[in-house]
Structure formats: structure tokens, C-alpha cells
Amino acid sequence: MSRLFDAIVLLWNHAAARRLQRLRRRADVVAHQQRQWRRLRKQVFARSPFYAACCHQDFGDLPVIDKRVWMSRFDHINTAGITLAQALAVAAEAERTRDFSPMLNDVAIGMSTGTSGARGVFMASRSERLRWAGTLLAKMLPDGIFAPARVALLLRAGSNLYDTLSGGLRLQFRYVDLAMPFDDVLARLDAFKPTILVGPPSVLALAADAVLAGTLRLAPSRVIAAAEVLDPVDAERITTAFGVGIEQIYQATEGFLGHTCRHGSVHLNEDCLIVERDWIDRATRRFAPIITDLYRRTQPVIRYRLNDVLVEREHPCPCGSPFIAIERIEGREDDIVWLGNARGAGLVPLFPDLLSRTLLNAAPHAADYLIEQHEVDVLRIAVQPDLSDDQRQQVRQAIADCSRRLGACVPHVSFDIGIEHSATRKCRRVRRLFKLGEASHA
Numbered sequence: 001m002s003r004l005f006d007a008i009v010l011l012w013n014h015a016a017a018r019r020l021q022r023l024r025r026r027a028d029v030v031a032h033q034q035r036q037w038r039r040l041r042k043q044v045f046a047r048s049p050f051y052a053a054c055c056h057q058d059f060g061d062l063p064v065i066d067k068r069v070w071m072s073r074f075d076h077i078n079t080a081g082i083t084l085a086q087a088l089a090v091a092a093e094a095e096r097t098r099d100f101s102p103m104l105n106d107v108a109i110g111m112s113t114g115t116s117g118a119r120g121v122f123m124a125s126r127s128e129r130l131r132w133a134g135t136l137l138a139k140m141l142p143d144g145i146f147a148p149a150r151v152a153l154l155l156r157a158g159s160n161l162y163d164t165l166s167g168g169l170r171l172q173f174r175y176v177d178l179a180m181p182f183d184d185v186l187a188r189l190d191a192f193k194p195t196i197l198v199g200p201p202s203v204l205a206l207a208a209d210a211v212l213a214g215t216l217r218l219a220p221s222r223v224i225a226a227a228e229v230l231d232p233v234d235a236e237r238i239t240t241a242f243g244v245g246i247e248q249i250y251q252a253t254e255g256f257l258g259h260t261c262r263h264g265s266v267h268l269n270e271d272c273l274i275v276e277r278d279w280i281d282r283a284t285r286r287f288a289p290i291i292t293d294l295y296r297r298t299q300p301v302i303r304y305r306l307n308d309v310l311v312e313r314e315h316p317c318p319c320g321s322p323f324i325a326i327e328r329i330e331g332r333e334d335d336i337v338w339l340g341n342a343r344g345a346g347l348v349p350l351f352p353d354l355l356s357r358t359l360l361n362a363a364p365h366a367a368d369y370l371i372e373q374h375e376v377d378v379l380r381i382a383v384q385p386d387l388s389d390d391q392r393q394q395v396r397q398a399i400a401d402c403s404r405r406l407g408a409c410v411p412h413v414s415f416d417i418g419i420e421h422s423a424t425r426k427c428r429r430v431r432r433l434f435k436l437g438e439a440s441h442a
């Protein structure tokens with residue numbers, strides 16, 4: 001199909017997405033979701049063997065699936081008759097050659113990052129990709145797509161999705177592959193002079209360092225973090241170097257899930273998704289989202305539970321959006337640190353964000369850090385620049401105080417690991433390196 005046709009479809013989707021932004025009342029959002037769900041259900045249940053088997057169930061009775069089920073039932077869930085073996089072969093070839101154009105028919109294949117053995121495979125047809133692009137543009141470019149802008153996308157893995165965005169107009173996109181040497185990445189940014197810079201925060205922070213050191217001259221009017229948790233140490237460097245507030249896109253292979261409003265809250269895209277909250281800790285408003293994508297038909301995403309910890313805002317966002325407002329995206333549920341319960345059996349969660357802030361309060365000069373949990377009640381920490389013995393003691397004390405407040409055992413803290421960052425690898429500063437089931441409490 002021609003690029004002209006694609007451009008027309010993209011513009012159509014863009015206009016439709018802009019219209020949806022006029023949803024201002026919660027009741028209108030819910031009515032829109034129900035209407036779209038009825039359409040999706042009719043089409044998907046007729047063509048997906050997995051869902052055909054539950055065609056008489058109400059929405060709330062349908063199975064909640066996670067990445068494990070998603071992968072094990074891959075062949076039956078999708079409506080395109082594509083097998084997991086076929087999709088994996090295409091995805092592996094694309095990663096190996098870094099040529100992200102091969103597809104199966106018109107279906108693009110993407111893989112989610114995950115710890116080894118836990119990667120997910122996701123597929124989208126051409127019309128689904130154009131819809132995604134139209135929505136992303138409508139939400140992220142409030143001045144419209146005819147206003148001039150140069151957008152640099154710093155990405156670890158390219159995809160046909162991003163090619164969809166290139167095209168005429170005065171809006172230019174440049175995809176910068178982070179798999180090349182970082183000096184080349186900086187040279188490309190220098191040549192392109194983006195007005196909008198989009199990338200993982202740990203990589204934006206490296207670009208910020210180059211700006212602060214005077215080796216890169218860049219003055220984007222907007223800086224948008226994506227694909228990683230936005231950590232305070234990165235946020236500070238980025239804001240200092242570029243002199244603008246950081247926006248966030250909450251986007252995963254599972255879909256475009258949300259973005260920052262002008263008040264700094266991330267709103268979930270409930271015009272495209274139904275979001276159910278699976279509460280992890282209701283008192284602190286932490287939940288894992290269960291999402292239903294109202295527009296994906298090739299590989300329907302229905303009641304799919306993401307492994308992310310989101311913290312809902314306590315009060316409604318002043319911007320007046322009727323969509324769920326998130327105070328923070330805290331990262332993977334698998335990275336919650338678990339400590340022994342000081343008052344009895346079982347374990348107590350220590351959320352990564354709280355642990356990071358405790359460390360950074362005790363070591364305010366830290367430019368970078370890493371916290372790893374290898375087993376219950378043992379934390380291994382690295383901080384750059386290196387801490388003195390006194391400073392280490394202050395960090396131990398702060399973590400001990402924090403643990404006691406939570407009613408948890410005080411963990412043993414050692415400073416015997418190093419930090420190595422790579423632009424090509426997703427940055428997780430708090431990591432749990434064992435599965436909970438393997439812990440002694442289980």
C-alpha cells in the first residue's frame with residue numbers, strides 16, 4: 001500500500017484521537033469504553049480460538065492473563081493464525097540485523113524487554129500501527145502535526161512502528177539507534193538539533209552530561225522520558241542541563257499506556273484502554289494495571305496484567321482529566337525488595353522508590369547508584385562517586401530506620417558491587433535478583 005494511503009489513514013486516526021480528547025466527564029469515558037468493548041468483543045471472539053472458548057462470559061469473568069499465559073497461548077490468542085515459532089524467528093532476525101523492516105504479511109513483530117526467559121512477543125497490523133501513531137501524535141503534540149518540530153527518538157530497538165511516523169510535513173522524526181557507539185549517538189543529535197528529545201531517562205542523562213560538559217550543544221524545548229523508570233538522579237541532571245521540565249510517556253510493547261499532563265501527572269489512556277486496578281498495597285495506592293486495549297484485534301490484549309507498580313494520585317489532578325492520574329511509575333513488581341517481618345512470619349515489601357529516596361537522602365551527593373537484593377534481608381549497594389566509611393554508615397543507618405518504620409527486619413547492607421551502565425540495556429537501579437517463590441518464606 002502506498003505512503004499516500006498511509007498518510008491519509010494516519011491523519012484520519014490523528015483527527016479521531018483528537019476528538020476523543022474532548023471526553024471530559026467520567027461517565028462519557030465509561031460509555032465510550034463500553035461501546036468499543038462491544039465492537040471488539042464481537043470481532044475478536046469470532047476469530048480468536050482462545051476467546052471463542054469463553055464467548056458467553058461477561059467481561060469481569062474473562063481470564064486475567066499475564067506474560068506467561070500470553071506466551072504459552074500465543075497461537076490461540078492471536079486472530080492472524082501466526083504461530084509463536086514464526087513470530088520468534090522474525091523478531092530474532094530483526095534484532096540480529098538491526099533491520100526492523102521484516103514482517104509477517106503486514107504484521108510487525110516486537111519483543112518486550114524482560115529478564116531472561118521472560119520476554120513477550122507482540123504483534124500489530126498496519127492499520128493498528130497507524131492508529132497507534134495517530135494517537136501518540138495527537139496526545140504528544142498539542143500544537144498539531146502541522147506545527148514545525150524536529151523529534152529525535154533515542155531507541156534501543158527500532159521497529160516498523162517508528163517508521164510509520166516519518167513523513168513530509170514540517171514535522172521531522174529521526175530515529176537514533178542506541179546500539180551504535182555513544183559518541184555517534186551524540187554526533188547525530190548534534191547534527192539534527194532536535195526540538196523534542198525522546199528517550200530512556202538513563203540515556204537522556206548521558207546526553208545531559210555531554211551538554212553540561214560543553215561537548216554537545218542542544219536546546220530542545222521538550223524532553224520526554226520513555227521506556228524506563230524516571231529516577232530522581234537522572235531527572236535532576238536532565239532538568240539542569242536542558243532547563244525544561246521532563247515529561248513522560250508510559251509506553252510498552254503492550255501499548256501506549258499514558259503520558260504526562262501539564263501538571264506532571266501521568267494519565268492513563270482510558271480512551272483507548274480499559275484499566276482495572278489490581279491493588280498491591282491499597283493504603284499507599286500502589287497497583288498493577290490490568291489492561292484491555294479497545295483497538296487491537298490482531299493480537300487482542302484483554303485483561304492483561306502488567307508487571308508494573310503504579311502509584312495513583314491521592315487527589316484528583318488539577319488539569320481536570322477524567323482519566324486515572326498516576327503520581328509515579330515505580331517500575332517492575334519483580335523489583336520490589338522483600339524483608340523479613342520483624343513482628344512475625346512472612347515478608348514486608350520495601351518499594352523501590354522509597355528505598356531510592358532513602359539512599360539519596362542519606363547520600364545527597366550521589367550521582368549514580370545501584371541497589372541489588374540477592375536474598376531476603378541482604379542488600380548490596382554501589383554509589384558513585386564512592387562513599388567514605390562515615391557516609392556508608394549513614395546509608396546503613398537510614399535503611400535500618402526505614403526498615404524499622406515498616407516493621408521489617410533490618411537488612412545486612414554491603415558496598416561490594418560496581419555500576420556498569422550501557423545505553424543499549426534497560427537501566428534498573430533497584431533490582432531483586434531472586435524469585436519470591438525461591439525465598440525461604442514460601
Ligand SMILES: [Zn+2]
Binds near residue numbers: 262263325
Ligand atoms: Zn493532569
